[in-house]
Amino acid sequence: MKVALVFAGDSAAKPVLQPYRSLRFAGGLAAEGITAVLVDVDIGREFRFAPANHDAPGLVYYRNQVDRLPLILMQERPSVALTFGATLDLAPVWREGAKAGVPILHFVSSEGSINEPLAAVGPSSVRVPPQRLARAWHTRFASRHVAGLVGSNRADLGRYLCQSYFPRARFSIVAPPPTCPSAPDAMRATTGSAECPAFGFYDPEASESTLQFLLRAIDLTGGPPDRLTLRIAPAALAARVPEHAGHATFVDAADPADFIRGIDVLLVPEAHDRTLPTIAAALVARRIVIAPDTGSAIELIDYGRHGVLYVAGSAYHFAMAINVMTQSWRNRVISFEGIDAAIPRTAPEQVARAFGRAFRKAVK
Amino acid sequence: MAETGLSYGIAVLARFDPRLTRATLASIRAFVPQPDRIVLVVPQTREHLFADLPAGNDEGSERITTGDGEMLSAGIGALAPLVDIGIVVPEGVIFDADYFKALRRKVEDFEDRVGAIDLVHQVVKIDAAAEESSAELSLQDRPREPPIVSTMRALLAARSLLGAVFWVRTATLGQIRLAALPDLGEAIAYALALDALRARGRTEVGFTSNARHLRLIPERRSGYDAGYHLYRRLCQVTEAQRAEQALRGAKRLHLAPGAERARLIFTQAVRALASSANRHHATTFLKGALAARRDARNIDRTVQRDLRNMR
Numbered sequence: 001m002k003v004a005l006v007f008a009g010d011s012a013a014k015p016v017l018q019p020y021r022s023l024r025f026a027g028g029l030a031a032e033g034i035t036a037v038l039v040d041v042d043i044g045r046e047f048r049f050a051p052a053n054h055d056a057p058g059l060v061y062y063r064n065q066v067d068r069l070p071l072i073l074m075q076e077r078p079s080v081a082l083t084f085g086a087t088l089d090l091a092p093v094w095r096e097g098a099k100a101g102v103p104i105l106h107f108v109s110s111e112g113s114i115n116e117p118l119a120a121v122g123p124s125s126v127r128v129p130p131q132r133l134a135r136a137w138h139t140r141f142a143s144r145h146v147a148g149l150v151g152s153n154r155a156d157l158g159r160y161l162c163q164s165y166f167p168r169a170r171f172s173i174v175a176p177p178p179t180c181p182s183a184p185d186a187m188r189a190t191t192g193s194a195e196c197p198a199f200g201f202y203d204p205e206a207s208e209s210t211l212q213f214l215l216r217a218i219d220l221t222g223g224p225p226d227r228l229t230l231r232i233a234p235a236a237l238a239a240r241v242p243e244h245a246g247h248a249t250f251v252d253a254a255d256p257a258d259f260i261r262g263i264d265v266l267l268v269p270e271a272h273d274r275t276l277p278t279i280a281a282a283l284v285a286r287r288i289v290i291a292p293d294t295g296s297a298i299e300l301i302d303y304g305r306h307g308v309l310y311v312a313g314s315a316y317h318f319a320m321a322i323n324v325m326t327q328s329w330r331n332r333v334i335s336f337e338g339i340d341a342a343i344p345r346t347a348p349e350q351v352a353r354a355f356g357r358a359f360r361k362a363v364k
Numbered sequence: 365m366a367e368t369g370l371s372y373g374i375a376v377l378a379r380f381d382p383r384l385t386r387a388t389l390a391s392i393r394a395f396v397p398q399p400d401r402i403v404l405v406v407p408q409t410r411e412h413l414f415a416d417l418p419a420g421n422d423e424g425s426e427r428i429t430t431g432d433g434e435m436l437s438a439g440i441g442a443l444a445p446l447v448d449i450g451i452v453v454p455e456g457v458i459f460d461a462d463y464f465k466a467l468r469r470k471v472e473d474f475e476d477r478v479g480a481i482d483l484v485h486q487v488v489k490i491d492a493a494a495e496e497s498s499a500e501l502s503l504q505d506r507p508r509e510p511p512i513v514s515t516m517r518a519l520l521a522a523r524s525l526l527g528a529v530f531w532v533r534t535a536t537l538g539q540i541r542l543a544a545l546p547d548l549g550e551a552i553a554y555a556l557a558l559d560a561l562r563a564r565g566r567t568e569v570g571f572t573s574n575a576r577h578l579r580l581i582p583e584r585r586s587g588y589d590a591g592y593h594l595y596r597r598l599c600q601v602t603e604a605q606r607a608e609q610a611l612r613g614a615k616r617l618h619l620a621p622g623a624e625r626a627r628l629i630f631t632q633a634v635r636a637l638a639s640s641a642n643r644h645h646a647t648t649f650l651k652g653a654l655a656a657r658r659d660a661r662n663i664d665r666t667v668q669r670d671l672r673n674m675r
Contacts, residue, residue: 149476154536157476158566174475293539294563301538309539312563316611 003029003359004078004102006039008066008093011086011111015205016274019178019348020084020107026059028352034359037076041066043092066092073100080105080362082150082355086112087160088135091142098145103362106143106166108151109177110273110295114159144168150358152177152273153296171361175354176296177273179280179346197288197329199322200231200263201248202256202278206270208240213315214269215241215248220319221326228326230267233259256281263287265325271295271312280346283307283339288332290321300346305337370472372464373401373447375439377454377550378414384455384578385417392453395464401425401446405439407432433544436530436553440542444534454550456578457484457527463574467531478536478565481554481618482572484527485518492580508576518571522627523619524549524594527577532557536564546597548590555619556601562615569618582641591632591652598625599660629653 007017019025021038029036040063062072073081081097082105083090089112097104114136143165149172151157157172201214211232218230230248232238238250253259256278260266266282268275268291276296282289283306291297292312301307308324311317325332344350374392378385385404392402402425406414411429430438436452443450449471453459471477488506517526528551543556558567601621608615632653635646 151476154476154478154565155563158478161474161476161566171473172476292563298536298538298564314611 001033001080001359001363002035002037002076002078004037004039004073004076004081006041006069006081006083006093006097008041008083008085009043009089011089012040012084014111016109016111016177016272017084019351022178022348024180024348025178025352028349029356031349032353032356034352034356037078038062039069039072040064041069041093043089066096069093069096070099073097073102078102080359082107082359083146084109087165088112088114088139091139094142094145103147104145105148105150105358105362106146108149108157108160110152110156110271113156114163140165148172148358148362150175150355153294153299155271155294155298171358173354173358173361174299175351175358176299176346177276178348178351179277179343180348195329196227196229196326197264198229198231198262199265199267200233200259201267201269202233202253202259203270203275204234204236205274206237206240210270211237211241213318214267217269217315217318217322218248220315221322222319228322231259231263257285260285260287264329265290265307267318267322268292268297269318271297276300276346280343283336284343286336288325288334290318290325292318300339300342305335306339307334370449370468371400371447372449372451372468373403373443374399374451374453375403375405375443377435377439377452377545378404378406378417379435379455379547380410380413381455381580382413382417384580385414387458387578388453388455389417391459394461395459396461399447399451399464401443403428403439403442405430405435405442407435432547436545436550436557437542440532440534440537444537448534450532450534452530452550452554454527457529458488458576458578460574460576463572466572466574471531471533474566476566477533478567479530479532479558479561480568480570481551481558482529482531482570482575483518483523483551484529484575484577485521485571486514486573486576487517487527487579488576489579489581492582514573520627520630522624522631523551523555523569524598524624524628525631526551527575528554529572529575530554530557532561533565536561546593549594549597552594552597552601552619552624555617558618559615562618567618583645585645587632587645587647587649588652588655591649592656593652595625595628595653595656596660598628599656625657 005020007021026036037060043066060076064072081102083093083097084107085093087106087108090106094104144167146166146169149157149166149169151172151174153176154174157174160166161172203210218228221228232248232250233253235250235252260282265288266279268279268289271292271294273296279289279291279297279300283300289301289307291301291307291309293309294312298309301309308321310321376385376388376392389404392399404414404417404425404427406427406429408429408431426442428438428442439452440450487509525548540557540560543553545553555569558569561567598621605617605621629650632646632650635642636650639646
């Protein structure tokens with residue numbers, strides 16, 4: 001079976017989608033009897049996103065404007081086309097792709113995800129700019145061309161389907177973001193701080209709002225600042241919150257595994273697919289994780305065994321989770337049971353198997 | 365190809381009447397294929413009523429005895445380590461043979477679904493006096509009610525008074541505290557669980573036409589306590605929603621407590637006026653609900669006054 005992996009818009013060049021262009025992922029698809037064709041399309045005529053790496057030699061690769069997509073698909077004759085990118089940007093891609101008569105699947109990730117619907121129509125809903133509303137309706141209408149969905153997590157998939165996107169989708173399949181953590185046994189020892197754990201946060205792409213949310217939660221813990229150790233990497237993040245720079249130690253780290261050596265508990269203030277490799281690395285190294293109760297992390301973190309989940313978006317609940325961990329540090333009973341079975345489910349080969357399941361279902 | 369290899373378990377909540385529980389269990393036994401596990405959850409104080417029921421005595425089934433409020437968490441707790449999909453059904457809900465097939469298709473085709481409430485709007489009323497001698501309630505020769513009646517019930521009736529089936533992906537339940545089950549209105553406890561699950565995937569509240577709700581008439585008991593506690597519970601949900609809103613902003617709820625209170629009063633008012641068999645129960649239920657409303661308002665006023673005095 002031949003499939004076209006269509007990466008569209010500037011979001012397709014972001015690191016969170018890079019693993020789906022990797023050699024390991026293509027190899028995983030090949031093992032399932034699937035040949036992949038990579039297609040990069042630009043959506044706006046005036047804008048071209050930076051060329052993304054496709055480190056899979058031997059793969060057929062195209063790059064063109066979105067209006068050329070039907071020609072590419074008709075030339076390659078794939079059984080299925082799978083689109084990647086921020087969902088709200090992809091209306092023209094689905095519309096053009098449908099002209100080729102190929103079943104279209106879409107990959108929903110936390111890149112460009114949408115929020116929960118508002119509680120009620122009222123003054124708060126009026127604040128949404130009309131352009132954004134129009135764009136959302138435009139995308140919703142174009143999403144009728146999508147025959148099925150693959151998603152990195154249930155939460156983002158569910159939000160789109162709840163809000164009437166993809167009305168003709170026949171199925172949805174969850175495939176976690178690929179990770180490939182490996183931790184030598186030496187890493188599995190904790191930092192040895194018996195009194196209080198060393199907390200850490202690692203995300204080179206963290207936004208200012210994410211950092212402020214993290215530091216607000218630290219403030220809300222209410223404990224004496226000298227008792228709570230927080231390390232944030234990379235050090236460049238300090239420039240994004242200059243007014244709070246004294247609340248944490250900003251350090252540099254070559255990669256997540258390198259950073260995790262120096263901490264006991266990984267803090268995850270934002271549910272995003274890009275955080276999953278760091279979470280997986282922490283769990284493999286037997287570090288406790290405090291993460292929001294949404295997104296792809298909840299598939300890995302079992303409460304009490306691997307860490308603590310808190311109500312997503314609530315700094316108060318995040319602070320309470322940190323306090324629970326600090327106060328029970330001496331008596332913690334985190335067993336990490338089942339983690340060695342859970343992590344391999346996020347290996348690129350396993351993820352490719354889930355994609356293979358989606359492709360076969362689409363052509364059935 | 366659908367998500368394969370999922371295992372299913374059903375927890376039957378035996379509340380008050382063994383005949384209703386037996387009818388629910390019999391409808392589950394008709395499923396093809398059979399669920400991997402059946403759990404009968406029996407209230408501690410009325411355990412003797414359900415001693416003769418077959419569940420718990422054969423392979424693949426289990427009997428749990430627990431407190432009235434803990435029946436939901438005990439049922440899910442018994443299923444969660446063993447199955448992927450846990451289904452909770454109260455006594456009196458009778459499944460058609462197609463229910464399980466439809467549910468499997470829904471769950472396996474859309475992996476983003478994490479839980480749902482299937483409200484049962486089709487009702488079968490059985491004269492309890494006529495059936496008193498029989499231990500089995502037979503549905504074979506009972507006609508279905510006209511669709512217009514079911515549709516009107518779906519539109520207007522209080523959700524908490526309808527039969528409700530709750531299903532959930534057990535893997536997504538980590539760190540979620542299930543609410544205590546009230547004597548009446550399982551849907552409230554289910555809806556609170558779905559509210560907590562909303563951030564983890566797609567949750568839904570809908571109506572199923574593949575099940576019927578068995579009701580014994582006439583209801584001779586006083587409805588005062590049931591009305592009071594149900595209305596009070598809805599008031600408490602509203603208060604909790606206000607507190608949550610202050611912390612996290614407004615969120616949609618699966619069972620809007622304001623609308624549900626209005627539906628509750630409306631449903632019982634219609635019953636009190638139109639149903640001769642349930643008039644006494646509905647009237648006393650209304651009195652209880654109105655007393656709870658009065659108490660809730662008094663508490664609100666007292667809190668407001670105390671807050672004013674503190675300034």
